[in-house]
Each structure stands twice: as structure tokens, then as C-alpha cells.
Amino acid sequence: MATSQPRTSRAEQRQKTENRILTAARRLFADSGYDRTTIRAIAAEAKTDPGLVMRYFGSKKELFALVAEIAPDEPVTGTPEQAAEHLLTSLGDKLEAEPSATLAMLRSMLTHPEAAKEVRAAVTNQQRDAAAAFPGDDAVLRAGLIGALTLGTVLGRHLLRLDGLRDAPPEAITALLRPCFHALVDGEAEHAADGQR
Amino acid sequence: MATSQPRTSRAEQRQKTENRILTAARRLFADSGYDRTTIRAIAAEAKTDPGLVMRYFGSKKELFALVAEIAPDEPVTGTPEQAAEHLLTSLGDKLEAEPSATLAMLRSMLTHPEAAKEVRAAVTNQQRDAAAAFPGDDAVLRAGLIGALTLGTVLGRHLLRLDGLRDAPPEAITALLRPCFHALVDGEAEHAADGQR
DNA sequence: ACACTGAGTCAACAGACGTAGACTGAGCGT
DNA sequence: ACGCTCAGTCTACGTCTGTTGACTCAGTGT
Known part of the structure; x- marks a missing residue:
């Protein structure tokens, strides 16, 4: 019998956890602000490890900058x-x-x-x-x-x-x-x- | 010669430091918000000791509550x-x-x-x-x-x-x-x- | 089949925090 | 003059934080 294909490849597994982290970070930053939100809490909500959050996003500041971008308004023109x-x-x-x-x-x-x-x-x-x-x-x-x-x-x-x-x-x-x-x-x-x- | 009166009595010394603490707390809470303001920083700005801040005001929360009262608006009436x-x-x-x-x-x-x-x-x-x-x-x-x-x-x-x-x-x-x-x-x-x- | 890459885990670090308690010494009542 | 009270200082505890490094092991290229 052929070796069974793994149900999730490494690449998509990686992206899945990244997304879970980003979602958790968004929710927690929005709920509690920058200071009160901890890397540990984000990791816990994303069901992963604090160390992994650091490895993927560098630091708390970088993660925040990535997550908390303000959607720019379209320019105002006309009468x-x-x-x-x-x-x-x-x-x-x-x-x-x-x-x-x-x-x-x-x-x-x-x-x-x-x-x-x-x-x-x-x-x-x-x-x-x-x-x-x-x-x-x-x-x-x-x-x-x-x-x-x-x-x-x-x-x-x-x-x-x-x-x-x-x-x-x-x-x-x-x-x-x-x-x-x-x-x-x-x-x-x-x-x-x-x-x- | 009579024993010289101390330049500052105990009571007024106490009130002076209390006021310095309150002023520093007001400024720092206003500047940096609750979380980023530390008891240590307040004490430093008031030129006193963190322990004293605790002794006079109980806890950081109580100090904040004392300092950050919102002046109530007068009731709105009339036409x-x-x-x-x-x-x-x-x-x-x-x-x-x-x-x-x-x-x-x-x-x-x-x-x-x-x-x-x-x-x-x-x-x-x-x-x-x-x-x-x-x-x-x-x-x-x-x-x-x-x-x-x-x-x-x-x-x-x-x-x-x-x-x-x-x-x-x-x-x-x-x-x-x-x-x-x-x-x-x-x-x-x-x-x-x-x-x- | 085998070496390797990289996702995920674990334990630990250094620093900062709020807070507690012991200590010192000067002002004060008696 | 003596002893108490209390402002002020110092040290330390326990906890929580961001961040780091070593470790494990499944997926992958050859």
C-alpha cells in the first residue's frame, strides 16, 4: 500500500496556525488594548505556544503593527x-x-x-x-x-x-x-x- | 535659648508630600494612562518612595480612583x-x-x-x-x-x-x-x- | 531509505511590576 | 527629659511580562 498523503501538509499547517494567531491577536488587541494583551494570552487563544508567536511575527510590537492597520479612507474630492x-x-x-x-x-x-x-x-x-x-x-x-x-x-x-x-x-x-x-x-x-x- | 520651632511641622509636611504625590499621579496618569503609569514613576516624580505612596493611598487602584474623578456636568434643563x-x-x-x-x-x-x-x-x-x-x-x-x-x-x-x-x-x-x-x-x-x- | 528542514513544545531567563514589612529618626504630648 | 507616633527609607517577595534557546518529531527532497 502506498504511504498515505498526510491530511495537512506542512505549508498549510503553518498558514493555519498563523491565521489562528492573527485572529486571536486581533480580537484580544481590540478587546483589551495593547498593554493588557499578552503574548501568552494570544498564544493560548490560538491554541499554540508563546514561543511560536515570537518566531512567526518577531515581537509583540511587530504583531500589533501587522494586525492594527487602519484602513485608509478614500480621498475626498468634488464640490x-x-x-x-x-x-x-x-x-x-x-x-x-x-x-x-x-x-x-x-x-x-x-x-x-x-x-x-x-x-x-x-x-x-x-x-x-x-x-x-x-x-x-x-x-x-x-x-x-x-x-x-x-x-x-x-x-x-x-x-x-x-x-x-x-x-x-x-x-x-x-x-x-x-x-x-x-x-x-x-x-x-x-x-x-x-x-x- | 528656646528650642527652635521646626521649619515644617509634621502635619504640614505630610500634606505637602501627599499633594506632590497627587500632582505627579495626575500628570502621569493623564500622560500615559493607567497601565503604563507605575507607582515607582509616581514616587520618583514626587521625590518620595513607592512604599509611601502605598501607605498613604492604599493601592494603585485607589490612587487612580481618587485622582481621575470626572467633574460631573450640571443638569440640562429648560427649552x-x-x-x-x-x-x-x-x-x-x-x-x-x-x-x-x-x-x-x-x-x-x-x-x-x-x-x-x-x-x-x-x-x-x-x-x-x-x-x-x-x-x-x-x-x-x-x-x-x-x-x-x-x-x-x-x-x-x-x-x-x-x-x-x-x-x-x-x-x-x-x-x-x-x-x-x-x-x-x-x-x-x-x-x-x-x-x- | 536517509538526511534534513522546519513546525511545535518546554523550560528558563532578565527585568519590571505592585505590594509588604522591618527599620530609622525626627516631631510631639506628657 | 522621656517615650510614643509617624513620615520617610530600604530591602525583598511573588508574580507576570517579553523573549530566547534547546529539544522533539513528523513531512519532504533526493
Whole structure:
């Protein structure tokens, strides 16, 4: 009888464990942030050995960098109105997407300096070419504000899980923020209402 | 000759070191978050001993709880327009205040579970009685959004230090967000603009 | 069939951490 | 003047961390 083919070759076995490690790392980094996530915990969840994680990915930092990449936003162009709508759909996507990938970065942003730089770069990047499409001389500030509002909304939904925000359909949220975004794009600041008519 | 009075009594010496520890703890927790801040580092910055920190404040957790209290917002009341203005000035205050106190909590919110609960409680609290002042049936969602936007703005300014947001006068920011807040208070959602006229 | 490569395991390292406890000496009540 | 109290210091324990190296053994090329 011929020697039976092994049910899993070495190469695919390797990739399977690599994937298990990556999945575990994503989940744990997203759940607990960079500092509180240990190589040992990742290995345990991936049903493998801490030493193997090191061998495959070099170090904890490298593994984090690999796992916690922020998906870059498409550049913002067109008329101010188009830009606003683009930013709104972009927000809608982030609200719909499952949190694990981006949350790892957001959670670690406040403590892990490299992560903070990454988040800042991502927001600043989108801010820059958004500002180019905006009218007015405080365009940079207004674009930054849109970035900050987006960040706050995502955080409020996925991380703080605020009432209402937690389970509202993304369209409901973007619909509510639409006047908000358009106002910021056009740059129409209002004076204080006197609150009494 | 009479025995000379000591230049610092025991009681005031005690309070002086306690204050040095508290100041150092505030700064370090705000700068590096709960996990990355060590008792040893706090003691070093306060020019004292780790053991003393333990003796005075019990444990790292207790010290953090003492230092990272979130200043509660005043309750929101009045007409919707008044509520919106109230929330705007509240935001303005947070933008003006020096970051150290609140930043400690915000920075730790993503990793320290207790801190996350505290932040969530603070936002939810303000959200609840803001929603009561709002018209419409999705008032909770809209109030939550205002909380999220506020959070994002503060984070964008003090933590990410975004261009424009970093050094803009608070009034400029609140002025830009005024139409935003009023729209959310009144609950007027817009349909998608078709972007072509 | 045989040597070798590489996946997976195990044990151990050095360092940092929170925390506990013994010790010293100066301020204070009596 | 004497003894207690307590601020401040020092050392050490136990644990957990990232990381390393030696070891085992099944899959693979020749």
C-alpha cells in the first residue's frame, strides 16, 4: 500500500496556525488594548505556544503593527456638498463595520504612542484633503472638527456603547448628522441664540 | 535659648508630600494612562518612595480612583434652545480647561474597565436628562450623539491635538458646532442631497 | 531509505511590576 | 527629659511580562 498523503501538509499547517494567531491577536488587541494583551494570552487563544508567536511575527510590537492597520479612507474630492456626502457615507461604513479591526487601534491609541501617531496620521490625512475641498479660511479647523466628530461617533457606538447609538441603524445616525456635516463644510457659524423669543 | 520651632511641622509636611504625590499621579496618569503609569514613576516624580505612596493611598487602584474623578456636568434643563446653548458652553468649558484632570480618565477609559464604566456613566447621565428636554421620539439617540460629538471634540483637541483644533479658541469651535447642536436638539434630519443641481 | 528542514513544545531567563514589612529618626504630648 | 507616633527609607517577595534557546518529531527532497 502506498504511504498515505498526510491530511495537512506542512505549508498549510503553518498558514493555519498563523491565521489562528492573527485572529486571536486581533480580537484580544481590540478587546483589551495593547498593554493588557499578552503574548501568552494570544498564544493560548490560538491554541499554540508563546514561543511560536515570537518566531512567526518577531515581537509583540511587530504583531500589533501587522494586525492594527487602519484602513485608509478614500480621498475626498468634488464640490463641498459632494465632499460632505462622501464623509457621511464614510462614517456610515465605519458604523456598520464590525469593530475588531479598527477598535484595536482606537483602544490602544491613548496609551501606545505608535498607535496614537497612526490614528493621528489617519485623521490628519483625511482632514488635509477634505480641507482643500472646503471654502473659507478656517477650512482646516472645520475639517478637523468633522474628523473629531466622526471619531467620537464611532467611539460612542463601538466602545462606550451608548444608549441609542449602540443599536441604531447607521442610516439613522448619518441622517441626523447630515445637517451637521453640511454646516461644517459650508462654514456657516451662528451667533448665540438668546434662548428667549 | 528656646528650642527652635521646626521649619515644617509634621502635619504640614505630610500634606505637602501627599499633594506632590497627587500632582505627579495626575500628570502621569493623564500622560500615559493607567497601565503604563507605575507607582515607582509616581514616587520618583514626587521625590518620595513607592512604599509611601502605598501607605498613604492604599493601592494603585485607589490612587487612580481618587485622582481621575470626572467633574460631573450640571443638569440640562429648560427649552430645547436653552438646552443646546447649555451643552455648548459645557463643551466650551471642557475645551478651555487644562487637560490633566479629565485626560487621565479619558486616556485610561479604553483599557481600564473601571474607567470605561465611569466615562460611560458620566456621558449617559448627561444624555438622560438632556433627552428629557428634547422633543421627538429618538431624543435618546440624539442626546447620545451630542455626548459622542462632545467626546470626539475634546479628544481631538487635547489628545490627538489635531491641526486647527489644537489651538483654536474655544468660542470658534463652539460657534462652528452651534448649528450642529441645535439641529440635533430639534431633531431635524435631512434626506441625502443628490449632489447635482 | 536517509538526511534534513522546519513546525511545535518546554523550560528558563532578565527585568519590571505592585505590594509588604522591618527599620530609622525626627516631631510631639506628657 | 522621656517615650510614643509617624513620615520617610530600604530591602525583598511573588508574580507576570517579553523573549530566547534547546529539544522533539513528523513531512519532504533526493
